[in-house]
Amino acid sequence: MDFESKVSDLAKGIKSSIIRELLKYASEPGFISFGGGVPDPETFPRKELAEIAREVVEKEYRFALQYGTTEGDPLLKAQYIKYLERWEGLKDLKEKNLLITVGSQQALDLIGRTFLDSESIIAISQPAYLGAVSAFKMRNPRFLTIPLSDDGMETEILEKKLRSLTAAELKKFKFVYTVPNFHNPAGVTLTLERRKHLLELAERYDFFVVEDDPYGALRFEGEHIPSVFKLGGMDRVVLLNTFSKVLSPGLRIGLVIAHESVISKLVKVKQGVDLCSPSLTQRIAARYMERYDMLERLRKTLAIYREKKDVMMKAFEEHLSDLDAHWTRPKGGLFSWVVLPEGFDTLEMLELGKEYKILWIPGAAFHVDGSGQNTMRVSFCLPSKEEIEEGVRRIRKVVEAYKSSKVISR
Amino acid sequence: MDFESKVSDLAKGIKSSIIRELLKYASEPGFISFGGGVPDPETFPRKELAEIAREVVEKEYRFALQYGTTEGDPLLKAQYIKYLERWEGLKDLKEKNLLITVGSQQALDLIGRTFLDSESIIAISQPAYLGAVSAFKMRNPRFLTIPLSDDGMETEILEKKLRSLTAAELKKFKFVYTVPNFHNPAGVTLTLERRKHLLELAERYDFFVVEDDPYGALRFEGEHIPSVFKLGGMDRVVLLNTFSKVLSPGLRIGLVIAHESVISKLVKVKQGVDLCSPSLTQRIAARYMERYDMLERLRKTLAIYREKKDVMMKAFEEHLSDLDAHWTRPKGGLFSWVVLPEGFDTLEMLELGKEYKILWIPGAAFHVDGSGQNTMRVSFCLPSKEEIEEGVRRIRKVVEAYKSSKVISR
Numbered sequence: 001m002d003f004e005s006k007v008s009d010l011a012k013g014i015k016s017s018i019i020r021e022l023l024k025y026a027s028e029p030g031f032i033s034f035g036g037g038v039p040d041p042e043t044f045p046r047k048e049l050a051e052i053a054r055e056v057v058e059k060e061y062r063f064a065l066q067y068g069t070t071e072g073d074p075l076l077k078a079q080y081i082k083y084l085e086r087w088e089g090l091k092d093l094k095e096k097n098l099l100i101t102v103g104s105q106q107a108l109d110l111i112g113r114t115f116l117d118s119e120s121i122i123a124i125s126q127p128a129y130l131g132a133v134s135a136f137k138m139r140n141p142r143f144l145t146i147p148l149s150d151d152g153m154e155t156e157i158l159e160k161k162l163r164s165l166t167a168a169e170l171k172k173f174k175f176v177y178t179v180p181n182f183h184n185p186a187g188v189t190l191t192l193e194r195r196k197h198l199l200e201l202a203e204r205y206d207f208f209v210v211e212d213d214p215y216g217a218l219r220f221e222g223e224h225i226p227s228v229f230k231l232g233g234m235d236r237v238v239l240l241n242t243f244s245k246v247l248s249p250g251l252r253i254g255l256v257i258a259h260e261s262v263i264s265k266l267v268k269v270k271q272g273v274d275l276c277s278p279s280l281t282q283r284i285a286a287r288y289m290e291r292y293d294m295l296e297r298l299r300k301t302l303a304i305y306r307e308k309k310d311v312m313m314k315a316f317e318e319h320l321s322d323l324d325a326h327w328t329r330p331k332g333g334l335f336s337w338v339v340l341p342e343g344f345d346t347l348e349m350l351e352l353g354k355e356y357k358i359l360w361i362p363g364a365a366f367h368v369d370g371s372g373q374n375t376m377r378v379s380f381c382l383p384s385k386e387e388i389e390e391g392v393r394r395i396r397k398v399v400e401a402y403k404s405s406k407v408i409s410r
Numbered sequence: 411m412d413f414e415s416k417v418s419d420l421a422k423g424i425k426s427s428i429i430r431e432l433l434k435y436a437s438e439p440g441f442i443s444f445g446g447g448v449p450d451p452e453t454f455p456r457k458e459l460a461e462i463a464r465e466v467v468e469k470e471y472r473f474a475l476q477y478g479t480t481e482g483d484p485l486l487k488a489q490y491i492k493y494l495e496r497w498e499g500l501k502d503l504k505e506k507n508l509l510i511t512v513g514s515q516q517a518l519d520l521i522g523r524t525f526l527d528s529e530s531i532i533a534i535s536q537p538a539y540l541g542a543v544s545a546f547k548m549r550n551p552r553f554l555t556i557p558l559s560d561d562g563m564e565t566e567i568l569e570k571k572l573r574s575l576t577a578a579e580l581k582k583f584k585f586v587y588t589v590p591n592f593h594n595p596a597g598v599t600l601t602l603e604r605r606k607h608l609l610e611l612a613e614r615y616d617f618f619v620v621e622d623d624p625y626g627a628l629r630f631e632g633e634h635i636p637s638v639f640k641l642g643g644m645d646r647v648v649l650l651n652t653f654s655k656v657l658s659p660g661l662r663i664g665l666v667i668a669h670e671s672v673i674s675k676l677v678k679v680k681q682g683v684d685l686c687s688p689s690l691t692q693r694i695a696a697r698y699m700e701r702y703d704m705l706e707r708l709r710k711t712l713a714i715y716r717e718k719k720d721v722m723m724k725a726f727e728e729h730l731s732d733l734d735a736h737w738t739r740p741k742g743g744l745f746s747w748v749v750l751p752e753g754f755d756t757l758e759m760l761e762l763g764k765e766y767k768i769l770w771i772p773g774a775a776f777h778v779d780g781s782g783q784n785t786m787r788v789s790f791c792l793p794s795k796e797e798i799e800e801g802v803r804r805i806r807k808v809v810e811a812y813k814s815s816k817v818i819s820r
Contacts, residue, residue, distance in 0.1 A: 001618060001645055003671050006548070006584050011524040014678045020480070038477055046471040052692075054464035061456040065658035068450055070430070102512055102684040109683050112420040113548070134682035138523070139418070174416050208411060235411055246477035250689035261413050268424045272544035273519050273683075274512040279660035280463075281688050 002249040023064025026359040032391040033359040034378035037334045043301045052287045064283045072100025073282035078290035096260040103253035108135035110266045116141045123176040125153045127366030152190030155197040175208045182215040185366045185377035199232040212240045219332035220306035234259040251281040308380040315392035327383045334381040346376040358394035373400045428775045436769040438507040443769045444788035447744045452709045462697045482510025483692035489699035503625030506670040514652040514664035518545035520676045526551045526774040533586040535563045537776030539594045553778045585618045592625040592743025595776045595787035609642040622650045629742035630716035644669040659689040718790040725802035744791040745747045756786040768804035
């Protein structure tokens, strides 16, 4: 039969992820990929996790192989509460303030379904994390897009946009979504001042903040800045965390830390979504946290990321600085963001990228309104230092080839 | 802040699952629970899975601890295609015809989002599987409810209801959802004749069938009936399977087997829902299937389920047959369904159930329209044979106590 004729409006509206498509060809030999935001598998503590996996299945099978609660493994929650206290200085968190999800992507989807209708309005940065946009778009809200500077989301512009909303619109305004640390895709970090300003606005205009923090623990330079959650508390902030960048993405464990009234609403939606997350992966993570210091073990990885970032910055300086291009200088995380002069189209340039065997993610993918043609996301975590140097050299070659094919006048 | 004021219409419409709430108190000592549809953890092949888990993490960490594709582990798909060929006689299935989900609950949710709008119409049995109803309800469709007999969904009534739809309504009619084998909650099986009739109707009225088959492999009596998918093919049928009842629910692995045009649509939605399922659990299942015959190993469990079912049937005969009650006689699966005389309310009776320390699931929970007050779902898979006998005795006591409290006149 013609299944097409049966498809919902929601599904009709979804485009396939460009990143997924791009990453497929980047695995060809000789290719250098600045594309994916995935950790180096050699950094996973595989021996420790292997032993824990065996033990958990054999000894805790009554839990680990059985259905769990929708809320998640209480042991993992207990470990994570300790972790948040130590790392973020968060006190008085209880089990009921945590929900364990299938990666933070599921948390974003649950938040979308729990809080958004097609009438709703939310604010996101531009560029914004693609996964969040996909999740929220399924609820069809209106987006206010707020530009980013090196200091993160420009809260002054957010304020202006909020001020221009009517009372009726403000009532439909639900939340601001922010990736405060080492932003995906832009690599920038929201300053303390702007975090405070964001919370002031939340109070004044009565909305909440969805703080998505997958990269906060990946700081390799500078001082830790208190989370928006720490500054604003659970009455104003819903915090999302994940194990994907600090332990292993293959476990697919995300967490929501929030007021119990938020958690209970998300739980009701999650019941219909997947009943519960896998018990096995949750218990493995719990036992790992019990035995090892997750962040201590991350230090070596972060030192490597920092070196790689430095190599990339130096290569940009060398190969792009005469171009009127600029780029962000991340103090953590996985990404830098390159802005080429107007007239370049990094999506169109991918054809040349294929030829020169270099991949980046075109920045337009991170723009709700499809702008940002001259931008690109580049990740430095996975390629070797040599590959980073060579990759930036190839980007320069692509730029030249594109210029001569397009006769870009500058 | 008042998060309540920010909640979506979707989330407002969700009630918490009564089963979840009920199962909480059933863990008290002395309680006998006919409630959950969960396998006995002692039947899980924990030694084999423990060894495989260790190996997979240690040797296949590059896959098992890393992000996977949204579609799922190709190795697991390859194993499952062999399994379907052997078990269901399904030929010519390709990798692109399979999607791996987080339990079949996620498959139901993805199907709801991919095919249903608030205008849509679907048909389900009454009673129906609660999880499917929750997933579909989030899309707010109109339900046609079709009664069940001992031969499964009454397709004659489905036909009548379809005939009464206008052309405009028929255009919005998307699919029939059915649990053909050992129905949850009713325990009945759709006969071959009715499967064929259902497919005739699907052709005539141009809809598809969602065949949810978590229990098909749990037959302990009688002959295997070809699946609706086998009879109708992927042009008319979307088949859902799961590892929850045949290997372990804690892995949370479900599968969709369907036409590639359906799979590709579901994949696009799943991208926004959780990016991908856990790689670790998928690879563990794949290696398990490679080394062991999952169904061969299930035989002992099924022999036990059969004995338990027989004990329950005998106890019903002994304790309920003078009551004008009736119940289904399942040939597989986990559940029987008891219909008490009119006037009984099995939800109200739960208070007495608590007193007598016996739990069932009130049948009204499985009725979209809230009817079915005099029905209950009882599971025989988890309690011991002695507990089953004693549990049915307690149900009789509750019936008596309820009768005298209510002065039900019969």
